[in-house]
Amino acid sequence: MPSADRRLQPRRKPRQVRAELTRERILTAAAHVFAEYGYAAGTTNRIAEHARISIGSLYQYYPNKDAILGELLVRHIDRGVWTQADQLDLSAGSLETTVRALVRDAIDNHRDDPQLLRIMIEEASLSQELIDTVDRHGKKRNEQVRDLLSRHPDVRVQDLDTAAELIVFTVELNTHRLMADPRKVPVETFENELVDMVTRYLRGDQ
Incomplete structure (x- = not known):
C-alpha cells in the first residue's frame, strides 16, 4: 500500500x-x-x-x-455507494439484469463532469483520508456484490470472494476510464459489452 x-x-x-x-x-x-x-x-x-x-x-x-x-476525490468516492443493491429482487430478475444494475450504477455515479473526473484520476495524490476512503468503499462494494452472487441461482463461480473483488475492480476501473473521456466509446455500447462479459464469467460460459 x-x-x-x-x-x-x-x-x-x-x-x-x-x-x-x-x-x-x-x-x-x-x-x-x-x-x-x-x-x-x-x-x-x-x-x-x-x-x-x-x-x-x-x-x-x-x-x-x-x-x-x-x-x-474523497467525496466523489463516498457518493459512489451502491444504494439500490439491497432492493434488487433476485427471484424476479435474470443474472444479466443484476449485473446490468451494478454496471449502470457505476456509470451513473460518474456522469457529472468528465473533465473534473479526468483531473481527479490523473492528478490526485494519496492522502491518508483518500487511502482510508478507497479501502472502506472497496470493502463495502465487495460485500454487496458477494452477497448478491451468493444468493443468485445462476452464479457458477467457485470462489465468491475472489469473484466479487474481480468484478468490482473491473467495473469501476473501466467505468472511470470511459466516463473520464466518454467520446471514445458510446456509453450504451460500453454498458452492453461489460454486462455481457461479467455475466458470461459468472455463468461459467465456455
Missing part, C-alpha cells in the same frame, strides 16, 4: 455551520476552476476568487490545491 502524503492533510476541520459553509464554497469553487482551467492553471488564487473569499481564508482550511483535489 503506498504511503500517504502528509502535505495533503486539511488544516482545519469545520466545527461550526459557518466554517462548514466556507469549506463547501471552497470545494465547489475548486471543482468549477479545475474543470474550466485545468489543474495546472487552477491555482488557489483562482479558487479563492471564485469562492469569494481571501486567499488567507482558503489557507486556513487547505495548505494547497493538492489537498483540495484530494478532498474532492
Whole structure:
C-alpha cells in the first residue's frame, strides 16, 4: 500500500455551520476552476476568487490545491455507494439484469463532469483520508456484490470472494476510464459489452 502524503492533510476541520459553509464554497469553487482551467492553471488564487473569499481564508482550511483535489476525490468516492443493491429482487430478475444494475450504477455515479473526473484520476495524490476512503468503499462494494452472487441461482463461480473483488475492480476501473473521456466509446455500447462479459464469467460460459 503506498504511503500517504502528509502535505495533503486539511488544516482545519469545520466545527461550526459557518466554517462548514466556507469549506463547501471552497470545494465547489475548486471543482468549477479545475474543470474550466485545468489543474495546472487552477491555482488557489483562482479558487479563492471564485469562492469569494481571501486567499488567507482558503489557507486556513487547505495548505494547497493538492489537498483540495484530494478532498474532492474523497467525496466523489463516498457518493459512489451502491444504494439500490439491497432492493434488487433476485427471484424476479435474470443474472444479466443484476449485473446490468451494478454496471449502470457505476456509470451513473460518474456522469457529472468528465473533465473534473479526468483531473481527479490523473492528478490526485494519496492522502491518508483518500487511502482510508478507497479501502472502506472497496470493502463495502465487495460485500454487496458477494452477497448478491451468493444468493443468485445462476452464479457458477467457485470462489465468491475472489469473484466479487474481480468484478468490482473491473467495473469501476473501466467505468472511470470511459466516463473520464466518454467520446471514445458510446456509453450504451460500453454498458452492453461489460454486462455481457461479467455475466458470461459468472455463468461459467465456455
